[in-house]
Amino acid sequence: MTNKSTLKQLFSAGLINGGIIIFLGLVGMIETFSQRDIVSGLVSMGFILLFLPFFVFGYSIAKKEPDQSLRTVLFAGGLTGLVAGFTTALLPILGQFVNIRDMFMNASPTLYSILNFNQGIYLGGLILMIVSGIIGALGAGFLLIPPRLRNAFLQAVVWTVLLGLMRDLLIVMIARWGAISYIFRWIFASSGLTITGALVIFFLVGVVYYWRSGKKQDLPVKKILSKKQKNIRFGKLVAAVILMLLLPQILGIYFSEILDNVGIYILMGLGLNIVIGFAGLLDLGYVAFFAIGAYVVGVLTSPEMGVIQITFWQALPFALLASVTAGVILGLPVLKMRGDYLAIVTLGFGEIIRLLSLSDWLRPYLGGTQGIQRIARPFIGSLELKTQGQLYYLIVAAILIAGFIAWRLKDSHMGRSWMAMREDEDVAQAMGINLVATKLSAFATGAFFAGLAGAIFAAKLSSAYPQSMNLMVSINVLCLIIVGGMGSIPGVFVGALVLMGSPELLREFSEFRYLVYGALLVVMMLVRPEGLWPEARRKLELHESMEPDALPNDIPTVTENPAG
Amino acid sequence: MAVLTAKNVTKRFGGLDALQKVDLEVKEHAIQSIIGPNGAGKTTFFNCITGFYNPEEGEILLENKLITGLSSDRVTRLGISRTYQNIRLFKNMTAVENILVGMHPHLKSGMLGGILRDSRTNRDEKQALDEAKRILQFVGLAGKGDMMSKNLPYGAQRRLEIGRALANKPRLLLLDEPTAGMNPSETQEMTNFIGHLRDSLGITILLIEHQMRVVMGISELITVLDFGQKIAEGTPAEIQKNTRVIEAYLGRGAASGLSEATA
Numbered sequence: 001m002t003n004k005s006t007l008k009q010l011f012s013a014g015l016i017n018g019g020i021i022i023f024l025g026l027v028g029m030i031e032t033f034s035q036r037d038i039v040s041g042l043v044s045m046g047f048i049l050l051f052l053p054f055f056v057f058g059y060s061i062a063k064k065e066p067d068q069s070l071r072t073v074l075f076a077g078g079l080t081g082l083v084a085g086f087t088t089a090l091l092p093i094l095g096q097f098v099n100i101r102d103m104f105m106n107a108s109p110t111l112y113s114i115l116n117f118n119q120g121i122y123l124g125g126l127i128l129m130i131v132s133g134i135i136g137a138l139g140a141g142f143l144l145i146p147p148r149l150r151n152a153f154l155q156a157v158v159w160t161v162l163l164g165l166m167r168d169l170l171i172v173m174i175a176r177w178g179a180i181s182y183i184f185r186w187i188f189a190s191s192g193l194t195i196t197g198a199l200v201i202f203f204l205v206g207v208v209y210y211w212r213s214g215k216k217q218d219l220p221v222k223k224i225l226s227k228k229q230k231n232i233r234f235g236k237l238v239a240a241v242i243l244m245l246l247l248p249q250i251l252g253i254y255f256s257e258i259l260d261n262v263g264i265y266i267l268m269g270l271g272l273n274i275v276i277g278f279a280g281l282l283d284l285g286y287v288a289f290f291a292i293g294a295y296v297v298g299v300l301t302s303p304e305m306g307v308i309q310i311t312f313w314q315a316l317p318f319a320l321l322a323s324v325t326a327g328v329i330l331g332l333p334v335l336k337m338r339g340d341y342l343a344i345v346t347l348g349f350g351e352i353i354r355l356l357s358l359s360d361w362l363r364p365y366l367g368g369t370q371g372i373q374r375i376a377r378p379f380i381g382s383l384e385l386k387t388q389g390q391l392y393y394l395i396v397a398a399i400l401i402a403g404f405i406a407w408r409l410k411d412s413h414m415g416r417s418w419m420a421m422r423e424d425e426d427v428a429q430a431m432g433i434n435l436v437a438t439k440l441s442a443f444a445t446g447a448f449f450a451g452l453a454g455a456i457f458a459a460k461l462s463s464a465y466p467q468s469m470n471l472m473v474s475i476n477v478l479c480l481i482i483v484g485g486m487g488s489i490p491g492v493f494v495g496a497l498v499l500m501g502s503p504e505l506l507r508e509f510s511e512f513r514y515l516v517y518g519a520l521l522v523v524m525m526l527v528r529p530e531g532l533w534p535e536a537r538r539k540l541e542l543h544e545s546m547e548p549d550a551l552p553n554d555i556p557t558v559t560e561n562p563a564g
Numbered sequence: 565m566a567v568l569t570a571k572n573v574t575k576r577f578g579g580l581d582a583l584q585k586v587d588l589e590v591k592e593h594a595i596q597s598i599i600g601p602n603g604a605g606k607t608t609f610f611n612c613i614t615g616f617y618n619p620e621e622g623e624i625l626l627e628n629k630l631i632t633g634l635s636s637d638r639v640t641r642l643g644i645s646r647t648y649q650n651i652r653l654f655k656n657m658t659a660v661e662n663i664l665v666g667m668h669p670h671l672k673s674g675m676l677g678g679i680l681r682d683s684r685t686n687r688d689e690k691q692a693l694d695e696a697k698r699i700l701q702f703v704g705l706a707g708k709g710d711m712m713s714k715n716l717p718y719g720a721q722r723r724l725e726i727g728r729a730l731a732n733k734p735r736l737l738l739l740d741e742p743t744a745g746m747n748p749s750e751t752q753e754m755t756n757f758i759g760h761l762r763d764s765l766g767i768t769i770l771l772i773e774h775q776m777r778v779v780m781g782i783s784e785l786i787t788v789l790d791f792g793q794k795i796a797e798g799t800p801a802e803i804q805k806n807t808r809v810i811e812a813y814l815g816r817g818a819a820s821g822l823s824e825a826t827a
Contacts, residue, residue: 405679412678413671413689416657420665423654430614432640432669432732441675 006076010061014080017057018087024049025091025115028106029512034114037192038164044192046114048161054081054132058139073140081136082129088115089125096121148213156206163201164193165506169255176252244396248389256388258504260460263395264453265500268477269484269492270402271449276478277487277535278415279442280422282343284474285330285350289323289447291357291469293454296322298372298464299365305372307365312378312459316452323451324444326353331443335436338425350474357466371465375458391460398456402449406489409445418442476500479517483524485531494533565627567592567736567768568613568644572622575608575792582608583619584792590736595762595769597779599803600789601812606772607649609789610738614646615639626736641669645729646738649772651721653713659724660709663696666731696731703727704757719750723757730765737761739771743778751775755782780804788812 024030034046058077065076092112094100100107116124117131142150163170167188174181187197248256268290275283299305300315334345357366366372378385378394385391409415417438420428429435458464476499484495499520503513524531568590575583583605590596598606611617613624615636624632631639645666654662664671671692677685700709703723708716713724722742729737742758743751755778762769773779779786780800788796788803790812796803803809 408679408681409675412675412685413668413673414675414678416661416665417668419657419661420654423656424652426616426636427648427652427654428665430616430636430640430646431665431728432637433665434637445675 006065009064010076010079011083013057013061014083015087017053017080017084018090020053021050021084021088022091025111026104026106027512027515029515030114031106031108031111032512036165037189038161039198040189040192040194042195043164043198045165050114051132051135054084054135055139055142057081057084058136059142061136062140062143068144070141070144073143074137077140078133078137081139082133084136085129085132086125088132089121089128092116092121093125148210151213152206152210155209156202159205160193160198160202163187164198167192172254173251176250241400245393248392253388256392258501260388260392260395261504262496262500263392263399264457264460265477265480266399266493266496267395267402267453267456268450268473269480269496270399270406270489271446271453272477273481273487273489273492274406274409274418274449275442275446277481278410278422279418279439281439281442282339283346283443283446284343284471284478285346285348285353286446286450286477287469287471287473288330288350288353289326289450290454290457290473291353291464291466292326292447293319293323293451294458294464294469295357295366295372295454296451297455297458298375301376302372302374304367304374305365309376312376312455315376316455319455320448320451323447323454327443327445327447328440330447331440335439347471347474350471354466354469354471357469369466371463371467372458373463375462375464377459377462385459388460391456394459395456398452402452403489405445410489414438414441479521482521483532485534488531488533488535491531491533491535495531498532565592566590567594567627568770569625569628570609570613570622571624573609573612573619573624574621575605575612575617575619581792583612583789585622586789586792586794588787588794590768590770591785592768593762593766594784595758595771595782596785596787597783598770598772598787598789599774599776599779603791604789604812605792606789607740608792610646610740610772613639613738614644640732640734643733643735644738645732645734645736647722647725647729647740647742649740649744651718651725653721653725653728655712655714657713658710659700659705659713659716660693660696662713662724662728663699663731664692666728667692667696669732699727699731700724702730719746719754722746722754726757726761730761734767736768736770739769739773741772741774743773743775751778754778758782 021030030046030049032046033049034044036045037043038045038048057080061080062073062077065072091107092115095107095112112121113124115128117127118124119127142153145153170184171188174184187193187200189197193201247259251259268286271289272283272286275281275286296319297312297315299307300310300318301312303309330346330349334342337345356362357371358369359366360368362368383390385394417428417433420431420433421435421438425435428438457468461468480495480499481492482495483499484491484493499517503510566589568588570586570588573583573586573588574581586605586609588598588609598609600606608617612619612632615631615634615638618633622632623630626639626642626644629642631642631644634642654665657665671688673685673688677688697706697709700706703726705716705720705724705727708720713721716724726737726739726742739758743754746754758769758771759782761767771783780803783800786796786798786800786803787794788806788809790808795808795812796806798806
């Protein structure tokens with residue numbers, strides 16, 4: 001039976017849950033999101049946002065229950081949901097008697113009616129409590145379903161929601177396909193998915209995933225692959241590259257713009273991944289190299305600056321050289337620094353570069369707040385690359401080169417030195433690794449990729465502004481590496497798509513962008529710290545329980561003596 | 565001929581003299597030990613030899629070449645490598661990668677070679693991998709190359725650390741408590757292994773050790789440190805009888821009692 005301390009736990013979980021929903025309501029997320037249908041006329045995004053916490057809390061509170069019988073689990077989840085529902089229901093009641101709109105402008109009658117199912121504060125509150133209790137219990141009961149079915153169900157829900165969210169874009173996309181498009185039309189309603197469409201997607205994804213998860217998966221150990229596995233992997237890679245090349249043709253112009261932005265972030269991510277993921281040097285001023293790449297191309301190619309005027313291709317080597325040099329120059333003073341100190345110094349470096357580009361002192365050369373306009377676009381033969389679709393291929397080419405370099409370096413002599421340095425700097429040095437050269441090479445390689453990204457970015461916008469070189473760029477790149485998986489090259493692609501692509505797709509949510517970011521990072525760190533597509537070894541590092549050999553078979557019995 | 569000569573080595577941490585004018589000479593192909601109570605300065609002395617610390621006074625020579633003041637990677641390149649008291653493997657790298665990092669000073673391929681994978685780089689890497697596998701076999705870890713080093717059993721981690729140090733092809737190997745945390749049979753195994761190392765590879769070994777059984781059984785010469793000072797030096801038999809050593813370990817009363825008993 002549930003005892004007193006667990007009861008207390010249930011209540012506090014319920015309170016937190018209610019608090020989260022009130023918070024989401026007061027920042028306006030629930031109301032905004034409720035205008036977006038996932039399944040037409042049935043399920044809105046706001047609906048999901050409102051009820052998902054009950055489910056998640058019910059699930060996680062049930063997981064903590066020592067006794068996993070159906071009755072206790074359902075009771076725990078249900079009670080948590082009930083408390084949460086009660087807490088949430090207090091908000092409209094409070095709003096009825098006290099004017100809180102002065103302080104919280106989103107505490108609108110619309111929000112209240114969403115929370116109350118349009119039934120008034122008392123009856124509505126009661127309904128909310130019952131519904132939340134049931135959802136909490138469902139969440140708890142979800143724990144008792146076999147994991148394979150559970151995962152299939154989760155995947156099905158996630159895919160249905162994603163496709164529902166992307167409806168507007170998908171409609172535009174399939175409209176381009178002509179006759180084939182009619183096959184898919186019935187899935188989409190005027191907003192969101194049709195009910196049939198949602199059900200079909202749900203079951204299709206669920207069944208496919210359930211069937212696939214039945215196959216035994218290898219433990220993620222670093223292995224030397226057999227010839228056949230290598231061929232399969234190569235085949236997949238080729239397929240991915242071909243898909244990347246065809247994407248703008250399939251997706252259309254609006255997508256090309258998004259893909260360009262994602263691509264530039266992938267390029268930067270590949271570079272920062274070498275600095276942070278491989279070599280373990282926390283660099284928060286990464287945007288500096290991006291800015292240098294962009295500005296060098298700007299100064300050298302724009303007729304406004306009047307120094308010299310050369311083509312993009314002639315300017316590119318200078319941009320790369322300047323970035324790499326800056327990487328080395330930044331590297332020199334921070335050689336002795338580790339961890340937090342390194343982060344702070346690099347952060348400062350990034351700001352210095354941004355402030356220099358803003359400064360009046362350098363205005364004659366860099367244009368001050370106005371930035372540099374009319375930057376030359378790259379030509380291939382007589383073809384000027386200026387549409388998003390054309391520039392996309394330039395970006396893909398750069399990504400392929402950068403990806404290839406990163407991939408080769410990872411398993412090379414230098415890659416091992418970086419990794420050893422990340423693991424233990426002192427020991428790495430004691431193994432004969434020259435820390436100066438190793439660190440500088442990591443900084444320089446990272447700066448090279450960022451400079452390349454910056455040069456392309458400048459050519460794409462045909463301008464460079466100080467405003468686009470701010471700290472958020474560094475933070476975004478760092479986040480996409482963390483979300484994708486530190487040290488993982490495919491992780492950079494996944495992270496960039498998720499973090500940079502999704503806000504572009506969900507424009508109307510953009511005011512909550514950083515809120516969602518923050519929440520996503522916290523959840524990632526708690527649930528999946530190794531990232532979405534982790535490097536094999538990192539997976540082992542953070543989920544040791546997965547590995548049967550993790551326990552040493554002879555644990556030392558004598559405690560070691562402190563330094564002699 | 566002496567492989568390593570330390571003269572007058574003094575290392576201070578603030579007001580504390582961790583090492584005071586320590587002299588030491590390690591002869592070629594010898595197995596020598598440094599012993600002493602906790603806090604005697606043994607590991608500090610190792611850190612001074614390997615260049616991790618820079619001693620305030622005195623000089624250390626490796627085969628007549630002055631190495632004090634050099635950074636630890638330079639010292640390693642000159643032929644000294646070490647293991648650590650509390651194992652410090654690169655935990656999230658595989659066993660074979662640990663060895664390959666140990667071979668670092670002997671690998672020449674640069675970044676460009678790593679990217680382009682020209683035939684020379686490929687050949688070097690292949691050779692390095694074969695060599696690494698040989699070393700794994702030598703330390704008794706054949707077939708474990710692809711395991712994460714942290715997933716290896718404790719004794720195997722110790723051996724891997726020695727393997728990594730050997731990959732440097734050192735002339736002088738420093739072992740910091742190689743049998744710490746081991747049971748008697750593992751200790752015996754490790755002791756035999758250390759002897760085998762010296763005989764088959766022809767290298768010189770200097771070790772810090774706490775277990776007297778190991779020290780007395782294996783060393784040709786023992787140096788005793790206490791509070792940063794060298795208080796005795798000699799063969800195992802001499803050290804066993806030395807009253808200052810017994811005092812340092814067991815206290816003054818015990819020493820007098822013991823010497824009376826042996827008298």
